[in-house]
Amino acid sequence: MSENDASQQPSHTARGAAELELGQDTLDLLRSRLAAVAEDTVRAITEEVPGYAGAFTGPMGATIQAAVQLALGGFLNLAGQPRAGDPGTPMAPALEGAYALGRGEARGGRSMDALLAAYRVGARVAWRDLSATAVDAGLPAGTVSKFAGLVFAYIDELSAASVAGHTDELATTGRVRQRYLQRLGHSLLRGDPVDRLAAAAERADWAPPRTLTAVVLPAGRVRTLLTALDPRTLRPDEDLPDLQADEDESELGVLLVPDADGPRRRALLRTLQGHDATAGPARPWADVRESYLRVLRARRLGLIDQPGQGEAAVDTEQHLAALVVSSDPAALADLRRRALAPLDGVRPSTAERLAETLREWLLHQGRRDDVAAVLHVHPQTVRYRMGQIRELYGDRLQDPDVVLDLTVALARG
Incomplete structure (x- = not known):
């Protein structure tokens, strides 16, 4: 009326x-x-x-x-x-x-x-x-x-x-305030200056929290999940920045969840279970763009599609090594070529087995039985392969810098 x-x-x-x-x-x-x-x-x-x-x-x-x-x-x-x-x-x-x-x-x-x-x-x-x-x-x-x-x-x-x-x-x-909240969410995802963000928060009558955590999930799951989250959660659901051409914006939803750091993070991840969601790190509220970009990178790396994971929430904090290793793909490729150059002289299938054995040897700090258990081979097989590797690398396996390069080069991104 x-x-x-x-x-x-x-x-x-x-x-x-x-x-x-x-x-x-x-x-x-x-x-x-x-x-x-x-x-x-x-x-x-x-x-x-x-x-x-x-x-x-x-x-x-x-x-x-x-x-x-x-x-x-x-x-x-x-x-x-x-x-x-x-x-x-x-x-x-x-x-x-x-x-x-x-x-x-x-x-x-x-x-x-x-x-x-x-x-x-x-x-x-x-x-x-x-x-x-x-x-x-x-x-x-x-x-x-x-x-x-x-x-x-x-x-x-x-x-x-x-x-x-x-x-x-x-x-x-309500409609006017919702529009202001939408604009605030977009400003945060764009990484606008702090003074502009503060003014947008004031217009929206939104009290800034200590931190915000970016969560990306299928758009169809957003409405159901919102009822279980902090009422101050922002939902910028249009004109999402930094999406690649192959990412359909209409299929993605973004939530910016207040004060979900520390012990509250576990509660957030439990809430996200079953929603096919990926959670970034908690960041000071005006810096939540960092959290959002990390989630997008995790999705592009395929972390949400790991075997057996189903619709469990992905915590990017549990995949930091993969994110770091994949941050510069070209540099990682150069490092792998240089670090694994001693294997160039053997057949590709043999080089692959030796690289896999070397990786587990580094990760398990030379414990032969542990390496054998992971590779599903006999400990003598591990001993034989490591003998081949030492012949190819010589004294370089004693150099900490070489060991670091090999550890990073053999990391699974």
């Missing part, structure tokens, strides 16, 4: 009020009592509705009192107009005012509870005073009864207009 809807809808109350036979003298008498009725109504509301205790003092009280008087006067205008007239027109100002009142309550961060309670109290007090005046004017009991029903129906229409205004304002505010 929009503001125009509130003021232009046909009204059963308006038609009923126009059919009341109050007479001009009765209408004049009721109008003369409006100021006093409005004063009593405001007093009762401030006394009986906790949310408005003391809220209507000073100039605000006079303003609200005038608004109440206007609303009641609008009803009497309905009752006093000719039956042939448009019964909706006199209600327009009151309904527009009620709609605006509801929007104002939402902008002030208040729920509708207090305002609806105020309407209930106002209806009771207004009818008590107006009915006493109607009886004094000598209205028939049937007319007084109909008058009562229409007064309460009128208050119901005003409260409905306020609810509509409150709902519309919340929806509008």
Whole structure:
């Protein structure tokens, strides 16, 4: 219901009020009592509705009192107009005012509870005073009864207009804030300057956490996962930066999760289980781009497709060596060629077996039985192969720099 809807809808109350036979003298008498009725109504509301205790003092009280008087006067205008007239027109100002009142309550961060309670109290007090005046004017009991029903129906229409205004304002505010949160998320993924990020956070009414952790997962899993995460989690789901041509943005979702570092990281990874998600490292909130880029690199390395892993969450912190080794593929290829050059003189199949044995020998610090167990060969086979390797490398296997180069060159990226 929009503001125009509130003021232009046909009204059963308006038609009923126009059919009341109050007479001009009765209408004049009721109008003369409006100021006093409005004063009593405001007093009762401030006394009986906790949310408005003391809220209507000073100039605000006079303003609200005038608004109440206007609303009641609008009803009497309905009752006093000719039956042939448009019964909706006199209600327009009151309904527009009620709609605006509801929007104002939402902008002030208040729920509708207090305002609806105020309407209930106002209806009771207004009818008590107006009915006493109607009886004094000598209205028939049937007319007084109909008058009562229409007064309460009128208050119901005003409260409905306020609810509509409150709902519309919340929806509008929510959409605006969501757009600001989206822009903040995009700024973080782009790595915008800190001052720009701080301004974007302030616009979005988002209190920056200590850290943010980037999580990338299938877009279809995002909505379900969000309900289990910190409410401050950001969801920049459009125009994701740094994606390669073969990465379909519509299939990916990104979440920036606040304060998921330290012991909380284990809880985050448990939450991510079953969602085919990859989690980057926690970073100071303004530096979360680093976390995001690491996740993208991990996905490109195929860490999410390891055998037997299924939909378990991938923790990039458990794959740092692979990420480091793969950071410069060309440099790694050059290092491998240089470090493994002594194997160039043997057959390729033999060179592959020797390189595999050397790798496990370095990793297990020369423990022959452990190497044999990993390679599924006899320990004597390991001894034979290492004899070949020592012949090819000579004293270089005693050089720490050579050992470091071989360890890195033989690492599995």
